[in-house]
Amino acid sequence: MLSEDEVDLSLLEGRSFTCLEHCQLCCLHPPELMPREARYFRQHHPDRIERRERPHRHLSLAMRKGIGPCIFLVDRRCEVYEHRPSFCRQYPIHLHLGERLEAEPDLSCRGVWTGEGTELLPMGREIVKGRQRELEGALAHTRGLYRTFTETCREAGIHRQVEGLRAGAASLERMADLTYLGAVLDRSADEDPMESLPIRPATIDGRSLGRLRESIGEMALDSLRSEDIAGAPTYCDRAGRWHILASDGRRIRWSVLDEGGEVQEIDVIDGGEVWPRTPGEEGRRVFGEYMRILNARDSVLGYAYYLVDAYGYEDFVSNTYYGVLGTSAADLLWRSALLGHLFPDLGDGEAIREGILFYDMDRLGAPTLGRFL
Numbered sequence: 001m002l003s004e005d006e007v008d009l010s011l012l013e014g015r016s017f018t019c020l021e022h023c024q025l026c027c028l029h030p031p032e033l034m035p036r037e038a039r040y041f042r043q044h045h046p047d048r049i050e051r052r053e054r055p056h057r058h059l060s061l062a063m064r065k066g067i068g069p070c071i072f073l074v075d076r077r078c079e080v081y082e083h084r085p086s087f088c089r090q091y092p093i094h095l096h097l098g099e100r101l102e103a104e105p106d107l108s109c110r111g112v113w114t115g116e117g118t119e120l121l122p123m124g125r126e127i128v129k130g131r132q133r134e135l136e137g138a139l140a141h142t143r144g145l146y147r148t149f150t151e152t153c154r155e156a157g158i159h160r161q162v163e164g165l166r167a168g169a170a171s172l173e174r175m176a177d178l179t180y181l182g183a184v185l186d187r188s189a190d191e192d193p194m195e196s197l198p199i200r201p202a203t204i205d206g207r208s209l210g211r212l213r214e215s216i217g218e219m220a221l222d223s224l225r226s227e228d229i230a231g232a233p234t235y236c237d238r239a240g241r242w243h244i245l246a247s248d249g250r251r252i253r254w255s256v257l258d259e260g261g262e263v264q265e266i267d268v269i270d271g272g273e274v275w276p277r278t279p280g281e282e283g284r285r286v287f288g289e290y291m292r293i294l295n296a297r298d299s300v301l302g303y304a305y306y307l308v309d310a311y312g313y314e315d316f317v318s319n320t321y322y323g324v325l326g327t328s329a330a331d332l333l334w335r336s337a338l339l340g341h342l343f344p345d346l347g348d349g350e351a352i353r354e355g356i357l358f359y360d361m362d363r364l365g366a367p368t369l370g371r372f373l
């Protein structure tokens with residue numbers, strides 16, 4: 001039985017969600033099948049499951065034309081609702097395992113933003129209760145990984161305590177200001193260790209600000225880069241249309257996906273036309289709230305740890321962590337600007353909120369030293 005200090009459900013507190021008709025964004029991801037579910041689908045729908053190799057070898061439901069949506073979505077309704085996999089039942093909650101188990105709400109789910117309906121906290125408790133044995137085994141494994149990671153960081157002299165890393169929460173909203181954000185990104189790339197946020201932003205002239213916007217654009221375009229349209233970032237708009245936005249480096253191919261898995265190209269956008277800006281008061285408030293959520297998410301920490309490990313324990317954990325927060329902030333501001341460009345009726349706060357709806361599933365989909373279940 002997992003003890004209370006092994007489970008953190010605080011990110012679910014005070015949140016509710018209502019599943020919205022004509023959304024079904026969550027049905028655009030091939031749901032992984034647990035062994036018991038795989039037995040059911042093998043027996044009743046053997047031609048509607050697929051083997052996948054990433055991020056690990058598993059069975060999932062098939063997607064229409066290989067792109068999506070799920071093969072069982074018909075007229076925006078689930079044909080196997082009573083037998084839908086646990087992935088679908090527990091959405092919009094993701095369970096991240098690292099040093100502890102943390103439940104993280106998916107802010108790409110538009111239903112979470114209604115603030116009404118099913119309370120996420122009791123839902124999270126039920127999910128954890130129903131998967132105790134599986135979670136215990138997986139947590140024992142990820143804890144071992146985190147112990148080894150911490151020891152290696154200590155030996156390399158790059159270790160930082162988690163509480164210290166997260167201590168700058170009050171200043172995260174300042175990353176909405178491009179000058180401050182630029183200073184965070186610059187410092188995080190330095191060889192000297194960053195002790196904490198906040199840092200003192202450098203004064204920046206117009207030309208440097210232009211260069212900063214360009215480099216934010218390059219980073220964000222890279223995050224939309226996709227060779228294969230099936231893996232490209234997706235955004236479900238306010239009317240429930242599924243947009244695919246895939247970059248080839250400089251240009252963005254803008255397409256819509258229909259229920260039959262057909263993709264129709266709408267336009268090709270020059271990434272240089274998208275110009276991130278410091279948001280106004282409401283946009284800043286929404287942005288700050290999201291940054292505080294990122295700072296509290298173990299999966300964001302797990303991503304920073306993953307990068308430290310991948311780059312051979314050469315960079316300070318603090319620099320990598322603040323770099324991850326900074327690039328997340330930059331990506332969000334840029335994606336909000338992109339949506340403002342595509343949908344000019346979006347107001348200041350709305351553009352940031354829609355940017356989060358677009359960005360969060362990719363944030364949650366990033367690699368981590370731990371794992372999601």
Ligand code: SF4
Binds near residue numbers: 018019023025109
């Ligand atoms: S993304 Fe959220 S609102 Fe949309 S269908 Fe899934 S659970 Fe419902």
Ligand code: SF4
Binds near residue numbers: 027028080
């Ligand atoms: S099984 Fe049902 S709920 Fe799950 S992805 Fe497919 S259509 Fe959506």
